[in-house]
Amino acid sequence: MTAYYEENSVGERVLGLFLGPVLGFAYVVCMPFLAIVTIVALLGRRVMGTFLGLLRTLATFGWRPSEAYLSGKKRRKKDNV
Secondary structure: OOOOOOOOOOOHHHHHHHHHHHHHHHHHHHHHHHHHHHHHHHHHHHHHHHHHHHHHOOOOOOOOOHHOOOOOOOOOOOOOO
């Protein structure tokens, strides 16, 4: 069984040697900003969830499907005296 092996050209090796440190530096520089954005997003979701939950309990519209009374109210029989 023979395996196909392709040698990288000199340009690709030099490009790889150049891009490795550049991409690593970009990662290190962007990491604090990513952490700050993540923390703000999580805190915002927590605060908005609490706020919307409070609004949900305050705003009621009086519609209760379990109390629809579709069969009508029970009528009492009047005594014939």
